[in-house]
Amino acid sequence: MTIVAKPPRGYKVEVFFKPKGIAVIGASRDPEKPGHVILYNLRNSFNGPVYPVNPRADVILGMKAYPSILEVPDPVDLAVIAVPAPIVPRVVEEAGKRGVDGVIVISGGFREVGPEGAALERKVLEIIRKYGMRMIGPNCIGVYSPPAGINATFFDPQRQGLPGSGPIAFLSQSGALGAAMLDWAEMRGIGVSRFVSLGNKADVDEADLLTYLKKDDATQSIALYIEGVEDGKRFREALEDTTPHKPIVALKAGRSEAGARAAASHTGSLAGSYRVYEAVFRQTGVILANTPAEMFDLAMALALQPPMQGNRVGIVTVGGGSGVMATDAAEVLGLRVPEFSSTTQSKLRRILLPIASPRNPVDVTGSAVDEHLLESLRVVAESGEVDGILLIPYFNVRGISEQFPEKLAKVITEIRRKHTIPVVVSATGGRRTWGLSRLIETMAGVPVYTSEAAAVKALWALYHYGKWLKRVGTLEEHIKKHQVRLIEIRH
């Protein structure tokens, strides 16, 4: 192995999110080819120059094409490569000569296809190192970053939605899952800051990206889908460095024995024992998710809401049954739903309808109007008796109005001025509930989940992250960030 050592974590990673000019090597006139779609997507997203590189074309998508990246004018510091694997070493060499800092290699046909591909991948990596470049991939679906105006993917806009700008960075070892989850996030109304499909991770890995994201102003929380890492020490150090400043939610596939076997066969690298990863995540303050949607659910709560500083949950609900289910979910996860003091119960009783219950959960009942919910929320937030609040409106109920999201935004702003207590919402229902839920998220910066269980899990993540921040001594820093402003779910 003549490959020189990996550069320090995060070295030159910025080029992938703040490039000055981008060359697309393997840009194609054939609309079915990835090299065509990538060019199309970049032209429609990037605010700087984009250069098609193709020795057999003069014009692609109305843009002047260059026979080689060596001919491309300034500025160009990033190359997206979609040529057959055997040609990749040559074009990467040219990219190095041209002085670019980063390449994204979309092309497959490397380590994932066997020993010959692995040799080819090593050859590419040697060239990367020789020129001091960084590489994402090979065998990846690219980079997507709305705040940077970068859609360096071959996602077909006819087949796939893409989310707007938002607070969540998403790193995925699986391309298919990454694409599907971006599509999901768009439908769900969650925005992302950076998405990277890591592919074979020959060079840039999670540790590099975490090191960058830690200081990235566009990112408030990080969602991480991993199947396995090669350099455990480097990964662990990056986690340790990052979580005191930015929350990380990880989803690790290969939990079961059969799952680990499947993972080994899928990624071609040893997936490692789930228990080892679990221990590392616990020791470094990483929140563990069980499904891709849960990963986003938790990352969203961690991005939008301050951490819980204790495990006491207050619940204010329109539906008694929902209060019961929420309480169940909280207790199962080690959170507490304590009875309120008689003082707080008296205050609530003055607000509520006679048939309502001022205990915890506060059951405002189906006869309630907006103000019963919102005034109860205010009293509970000010009680000092809970560390986080779950609000359960039912938009089917006659008294809960279309103005609820707007009114809630006002109350949340007032609460946030005095208290750093997180609030999450659970709202079960259909299309109208879905629409009003998205309004709550954008207007009030409060995440809304479709089930009590998911909302409570979000509080659980806020609790565990708060505990971690206390332990590493960065709780105050983090709380201040949330006092300064409401973080927006998407722009």
Next chain:
Amino acid sequence: MTIVAKPPRGYKVEVFFKPKGIAVIGASRDPEKPGHVILYNLRNSFNGPVYPVNPRADVILGMKAYPSILEVPDPVDLAVIAVPAPIVPRVVEEAGKRGVDGVIVISGGFREVGPEGAALERKVLEIIRKYGMRMIGPNCIGVYSPPAGINATFFDPQRQGLPGSGPIAFLSQSGALGAAMLDWAEMRGIGVSRFVSLGNKADVDEADLLTYLKKDDATQSIALYIEGVEDGKRFREALEDTTPHKPIVALKAGRSEAGARAAASHTGSLAGSYRVYEAVFRQTGVILANTPAEMFDLAMALALQPPMQGNRVGIVTVGGGSGVMATDAAEVLGLRVPEFSSTTQSKLRRILLPIASPRNPVDVTGSAVDEHLLESLRVVAESGEVDGILLIPYFNVRGISEQFPEKLAKVITEIRRKHTIPVVVSATGGRRTWGLSRLIETMAGVPVYTSEAAAVKALWALYHYGKWLKRVGTLEEHIKKHQVRLIEIRH
């Protein structure tokens, strides 16, 4: 207590789903009043005569109003009552005199408000018994049954969607949750056969309805949300009677101590220990769900697909990571994802791309086209090496086409002719994936879930129900039902 004994389980319950004529007592001209909305909804849904009853109106919604149900012409065998609680005894007495078989009492102000209300409720029940009528409620949101053309609820069509006809019956002790889940089911594309909001359950209870649903041709599976039952023996007997013929999925609130406390405060009746319910459900073959959405997810699988006859799962996936996560989820739930025999692997290898994996999970890869998935599905179904199959297409992938749902429907029909092996699908993605998923459900009768975990949980339910049917000796009967026809998710 002068109340005569409860009639046998299921007595006269049919009147709620097959009435000849319906009187709405408390029908109102005020569009804000439940009595107005109920009349509006019944007029727009019911295929037989609907009679408004209101002593202070001649015409309501263009329909002739009657001063009392005693004046209403034939046929009338069901009365929906939405008058103030103190008047309920009188109008129920009149309904009895008029000879109706069933009343649905929407009105609140009974046991749920305290001892006085409880006395009033007992009074109403005495009248019910005196005339041999049955009563749903009081304090409920009504009955909804699309195949019967009955929408005897005060759901505002502006605020709330309602599902079409489908195979799932849904009984809910919580009105708010019931309404919200119907709204959810509409958005989700799941149809229902019967929905009953049980309210205070003064007369008709779960046991009555289960006894009816057991023989109800419109119903293939039953979803049951309960907080507590009073007559445990009766309930248990109804479960025992029903599950050999129709699957039941139950969601029981009040699992934790704090949750049970909240439930007691909410329903006013002792919720009983969760562990007792859990044991009863286990002993009677009831499938236990953890959230309302999961209850419908599982009920849908049980309605549409035959049971698993063993715990071996075959997985066919476009995304390797999804295969790993599905395997994890399966093993955690006690299902197995066995390696295929070398014969089956050889057969798969002949179908698949060279980079694909013929092991279990079969990873057709992101380069696959429809036929790779479908031919693999066929081979796995015919192998005899698994008892259920999870199929994971990714609709973002270029090779998976818009025709996939139609093609899958054909393959499923062929498989079903020879084998009684259940198939479920997991498809993660955005709007397009959502639309194609609904097409798969309607065209192929295969339930589609948005996560591997949810799809695997559905297989788990099919496995446990199959085990139960074997034990009680009705597996063959059940299998035959699924061989005869594909059951439709909605009409």
